[in-house]
Amino acid sequence: MLNVETLSKSYRDINILNQLSFHVEPGEIIGLVGENGAGKSTLLQILATIAKPSNGTVTLNDLSYAKQYKEIRKWIGFVPQDVAIWEELTVEENMLFFEKLSWSNRTKDELKKLCIDMNLSKWTEPVKTLSGGMKRKLNLAISLIHQPKLLLLDEPTVGIDLKSRKEIGAYLKKQAKEHKVMVIYTSHDMDEIQDICHRVICIGNDPFYHNMLQKSGKEIISI
Numbered sequence: 509m510l511n512v513e514t515l516s517k518s519y520r521d522i523n524i525l526n527q528l529s530f531h532v533e534p535g536e537i538i539g540l541v542g543e544n545g546a547g548k549s550t551l552l553q554i555l556a557t558i559a560k561p562s563n564g565t566v567t568l569n570d571l572s573y574a575k576q577y578k579e580i581r582k583w584i585g586f587v588p589q590d591v592a593i594w595e596e597l598t599v600e601e602n603m604l605f606f607e608k609l610s611w612s613n614r615t616k617d618e619l620k621k622l623c624i625d626m627n628l629s630k631w632t633e634p635v636k637t638l639s640g641g642m643k644r645k646l647n648l649a650i651s652l653i654h655q656p657k658l659l660l661l662d663e664p665t666v667g668i669d670l671k672s673r674k675e676i677g678a679y680l681k682k683q684a685k686e687h688k689v690m691v692i693y694t695s696h697d698m699d700e701i702q703d704i705c706h707r708v709i710c711i712g713n714d715p716f717y718h719n720m721l722q723k724s725g726k727e728i729i730s731i
C-alpha cells in the first residue's frame with residue numbers, strides 16, 4: 509500500500525502542495541487531475557523519489573521514502589510526460605538496453621511479450637519510424653520491465669489516437685487487476701479518467717474539475 513500523510517512541497521516561498529493525505533491499495537488505479545500548474549507532476553516526482561517533499565511522510569509497503577528510497581526505487585515504474593527512448597535503436601534494442609539498466613533479469617521472449625500485450629508489434633523497427641502512440645506504448649513497456657508495484661504515469665496518452673488510448677487503458681486495467689499494481693495516472697481527459705480509474709485525486713480548488721468529477725460519480729479525494 510502507498511500511504512501519503514500531510515505531504516507538503518514548496519519551491520522557495522511558493523506553496524505547491526499543502527498537507528496532502530491519501531492512500532492507494534494494491535490493484536487500484538487512481539486518476540490525478542487539476543488545472544495546469546496545480547502540482548500533479550510535482551506530486552508524481554515526489555512519489556517517484558525524484559523530488560523530496562518539504563514536509564510529511566510517504567511509505568510504500570511500509571518502506572519509508574525518507575530512509576529507504578533506494579529499495580523503494582526497485583518497486584516504482586515512472587513514465588514522465590516526455591518520451592525517453594532511443595530513436596535510432598529498434599523496439600527490441602530499446603527493451604534489451606533498458607532491461608540491462610534495470611535490476612531484474614527478463615528474457616528476450618518476456619520483453620517481447622510485454623510489447624505484444626500492449627499491441628506494439630513492430631519489434632524490429634527503429635523507434636524513429638514509429639507513431640507517437642507506439643512510442644508511448646514502448647515507454648510504458650519499458651517502465652514495466654522490472655515489474656513495479658507502483659506505476660506513476662504523467663499524461664501517458666496525451667496526443668495519441670483513441671484506439672491506442674483505449675489499448676493503453678485496457679492494459680493498465682489488466683496490470684492492476686492481475687498483478688495488483690497500484691497506478692497513479694494524470695490526464696486532462698475526463699472520459700479516460702472515467703473509463704480507467706477507480707478513484708480520483710483532485711488537486712486544487714478549481715470548480716471546473718470538481719463539477720466534472722461529481723458528475724462522473726467517481727469517489728473524489730480532494731486535496
Ligand SMILES: Nc1ncnc2c1ncn2[C@@H]1O[C@H](COP(=O)(O)OP(=O)(O)OP(=O)(O)O)[C@@H](O)[C@H]1O
Nearest residue numbers: 519520524542543544545546547548549550551711
Ligand atoms: N523545480 C521547480 N522550481 C520552481 N518551481 C517549480 C519547479 N517545478 C515546478 N514548479 C512550479 O510548481 C507548480 C506546479 O507545477 P507542476 O508541473 O507540478 O504542475 P502540473 O499540475 O503538473 O501542471 P501541468 O498540468 O501543466 O503539467 C508550477 O507553478 C511550476 O511552475
